[in-house]
Amino acid sequence: MKRGVLSVLGIAMLVSCSSGERTELLVSAAASLADGFIAIEAAYEESHPEVDVVLNFGGSSALREQILAGAPTGVFASANETIMNDVAAAGLLHEPSQVFATNRLAIAVPEGNPAGVAGLEDFDRPELLLGLCARGVPCGDFARTALQRAGVTPVVDTDEPNVRALLTKVELGDLDAGIVYVTDVIARSSVVDSVVIPDEFNPTARYPIAVIARSGAQDTATKFVSFVLGAEGQAVLADRGFGVHE
């Protein structure tokens, strides 16, 4: 909780530093959304010059702590529905959250796929160097779900602390394969190749978005959420490999 208070102070400073004339809207978004939301910010401010969108990226659970501790967040976009539910349980949502994007998993392999990895079934081959995200990290839990659905008991060589660390070891060729998000292999397609995980095994990560109730900028916030859910916002996210809302 103390950490939350400090973060709130930091965010308050962030907000008070931005320009005076325009209405400020603080958007807290999961780190994995960074590329997409930077593009959305630019598009939104172009069509809504009266609004100054201030982006605050971080791990979804850290963002949750900030909001619970009273951060002046207008919009919260989480990588995880459970975390959004915690904010809802605290009575802080203006309206129920909506899923605005989804993500799937893919197998990342070094360029040219030197080990010839063909799919999830290769993850029990001890002669290969294989990596996953650690348990408890969303990409690690999703990857284990996929392997379980495929009936594969993985024999891995490392449980990486986050998806970027895993991807780096694949890029360098130190790992023969690792399970990451589709959006990651798209973002790094110049340095890694990917192997598709069939839909039947592939879990879907859902990203919910909501207006925070006490932000005092609910109209502005509601319009921004509509923009993300609308054609323009969805196109930006689809470009980066996210699944867009049903």
Add this chain to the structure above:
Amino acid sequence: MSDGTASRRRGTRRPPILLVMLGGFGLLFLLIPLMGLLGEVAWSDLPELLGRPVVVDAMRLSLLSSVAATLLAAVIGVPLAWLLAKVDFPGRSLVRGLVLLPLVLPPVVGGAALLFALGRRGVVGGPLHDLTGLVLPFSIWGVVIAATFVSMPFLVITVEGALTALDDRYEWAGATLGAGRWTVLRRVTLPLIAPSLGAGLILTWARALGEFGATITFAGNLQGRTQTLPLAVFVALESDRAIAVALSLLMVLVALAVLILLRNRWLRSL
């Protein structure tokens, strides 16, 4: 000189209140996190938590790899310290700077550098893999190499300092009495620097035991193979906080033991 002495005497009588306050905050700043940690410890569950396989594996691996790293550092680091202290070769100050680099470098950068060099496609790791099939990352060798890389500077600077401060005449005396160079080294030099060597080895071992960034970057993280105590703490923080706290407490106790050892062997002589 006399001014300095006078003000020092005045200073001891009544320390400036500002310094006392700031110093007090300094002390609190060091103590509060420890208190926070102690406040989180589930004392009654502690024996059970410390007996969990993930903890036992991490302890075994940490002990093994930190001792191996200390031995490796001794085998290659003490000779390096001797060269730096005793041989006036061109570029000596450059080499001395290089030796200190891992002390200043963020460990994760060291780990990345190790990965680029010794990884399966690295400049050294690539040929090594092609010739022998050996892969250093994701193995205990990777853990030992990462720990040695970050901890060896402690040994080199401690031993080099001791060798530089050593009075050459003892070694000359040994030599004039007919001792060969190895005998002088073994019977005269090493016994004379033994306290510093001991302190350097303890510091090196402690740094190797606490090593995190280079290890997780270079060697990866797998329970029972590369997951040392600090890595286990890091991973457990996101999944099982009670374990993370128990492991942290264990490391605090080890750190305290090291300080007590150092106090008796080394700090007293300062």
